[in-house]
Amino acid sequence: MNTNVLDKKAPDDDDDDDQLVRRIVAGDRAAFELLMRRYNRRLYRIARGTLRNPSEAEDVLQDSYLLAYQSLHRFRGDAALSTWLSRLVLNECFARLRREHRRQNVVPLVSAPRELDGVADAADTSPERIADRASFRSVFEARLDELPHDFRIVFVLRSIEELSVEETARILDIPEATVRSRHFRARSLLREALARELDLAERDAFEFGGARCDRIVANVMARLARIVRSCT
Numbered sequence: 001m002n003t004n005v006l007d008k009k010a011p012d013d014d015d016d017d018d019q020l021v022r023r024i025v026a027g028d029r030a031a032f033e034l035l036m037r038r039y040n041r042r043l044y045r046i047a048r049g050t051l052r053n054p055s056e057a058e059d060v061l062q063d064s065y066l067l068a069y070q071s072l073h074r075f076r077g078d079a080a081l082s083t084w085l086s087r088l089v090l091n092e093c094f095a096r097l098r099r100e101h102r103r104q105n106v107v108p109l110v111s112a113p114r115e116l117d118g119v120a121d122a123a124d125t126s127p128e129r130i131a132d133r134a135s136f137r138s139v140f141e142a143r144l145d146e147l148p149h150d151f152r153i154v155f156v157l158r159s160i161e162e163l164s165v166e167e168t169a170r171i172l173d174i175p176e177a178t179v180r181s182r183h184f185r186a187r188s189l190l191r192e193a194l195a196r197e198l199d200l201a202e203r204d205a206f207e208f209g210g211a212r213c214d215r216i217v218a219n220v221m222a223r224l225a226r227i228v229r230s231c232t
Contacts, residue, residue: 017081041208048206049156050093052145064089065220086171143193151186158183
């Protein structure tokens with residue numbers, strides 16, 4: 001028998017992940033919407049950092065959420081929900097990259113970061129320089145996109161999402177020492193290209209605004225409704 005989610009206690013931001021999972025598995029789609037809003041920013045940044053394309057990142061994120069909804073009944077809590085979701089998104093990204101590689105039948109080449117001409121001193125805190133940070137963010141993202149994949153995704157997780165070495169290693173299934181070395185190398189390459197501007201720009205990268213969050217949630221919920229109707 002179908003359960004009307006409006007009859008259930010509405011999830012709130014204080015619900016922990018285990019509670020959300022139980023509600024979602026029980027058919028509470030409002031809880032699933034809260035889960036998406038809770039992890040949208042992190043998961044989008046992972047997809048964006050992997051695919052280097054905002055539109056493809058949104059597509060992968062939506063597909064990943066639908067897969068997560070259908071798979072949550074198998075989630076046993078062996079890893080944190082955030083780690084489980086992050087690995088799911090990465091797997092979807094890697095699958096998309098493999099398909100693209102097969103279509104092109106070429107090995108994608110990643111150009112080395114180029115030096116940025118005319119980078120101002122980081123100590124310049126004039127109003128004009130502060131206003132210019134917004135445009136510099138796009139330059140930073142472009143330089144980050146130029147990093148080799150293995151360095152780029154570690155940098156996204158460690159510096160942008162501020163995950164620990166341990167959690168990054170779990171998500172990527174690599175040794176912690178590898179996380180440290182790749183993160184160090186990524187930062188070195190970026191600093192070569194951006195000099196001292198890196199510290200001002202890195203936390204603003206891949207901004208995830210409310211409009212994008214709402215669009216992803218609305219699209220996933222609409223697709224989910226169609227799937228549920230088709231199964232009844």
